Amino acid sequence: MKQKRTTLMVVILAALTIMIAACGKVGGQADDMTASSITAYNHTPDYIHQFYVNDAWGGNSFAYGGGGGFVCCVTYPRKWHQGLTATVRWTTSSSDPNATGDAAVGKWHEAIVPIEKYDEPGTVQIHFLPEGKIRIIISNFMSGHPDYPGPEYPVVPPDFHFEPWRGAASEEEARARSREAHRALQVSPDDSPSLPPEQMPLYPKERQ
Known part of the structure; x- marks a missing residue:
């Protein structure tokens, strides 16, 4: 016993x-991990209905704008290391409130993006660049600050005149555009067909 x-x-x-x-x-x-808020800068003429960083929702972003809103939170290592990446998924459509057909329909994109080197934790800042390219900057400074290590704040081209909600030819078109964007925000990327992500800088394929 x-x-x-x-x-x-x-x-x-x-x-x-x-x-x-x-x-x-x-x-x-x-x-070894920390959590920070997310903000985005849209350097393209398209409207970004919503985006996700490692499945953390980041909100939306208007054409040639951003940096003014913050969403909490996404986790990442306190110390940067080689090979550190994040999966970014986002949906876009034309910023033209009068767009029709495919241009008015939100399209999903996905990419694996390298996280650029950082010395200390900070805000996770996503730059949506032309041709489907993305940069991820972690910094306590915002775009436009002289010490910010990423791209300059988006510049609106002289020939760009579309502003969602306010650029429609009529109030009814503006309301319709608003309802469309609201519906897009209710759609989870998990509801869209699965697509293997591609390592940047390859262009992310659109979901069919």
């Missing part, structure tokens, strides 16, 4: 040791 109790104690102690080791590993991983 004594031998059985001894054996049982050994088994219990071994199990406790494994549990403690596992908890320490999880705690260590948590200590």
Whole structure:
């Protein structure tokens, strides 16, 4: 009987040791991570209905704008390391409130994007660039600040005149555009067909 109790104690102690080791590993991983808000800059003429960074929703972004809104939160390592990436998914359509056909329908895109080197945690800032390219900058400075390590704030071209909601030919068209954008925001990217992401700088393929 004594031998059985001894054996049982050994088994219990071994199990406790494994549990403690596992908890320490999880705690260590948590200590290595941090969470920050997300903001976006849209350097394109398209309207971005919504975007996700590693499945964290980041909101929307108007053509040639951004940086004014923040959404919480996305987690990432406190210390940058080589090969650090994030998966970005976003949906776009024409900024023309009078657009019809395919131009007015939101299209999903997905890409694996390298996270550029950072020295300390900061706001996760997503730059949507022309030709489907994306840059991810983590910084405590915003675009336009002299110490910001990323692209300059988006510049509106002289020939760009479309503004969602306000650029429609009639109030009814503006309301219709607003309803369309609202519906797009209710659609999760998980509802769209699965598409293998591509390593940037390759252009992300549109979801069919």
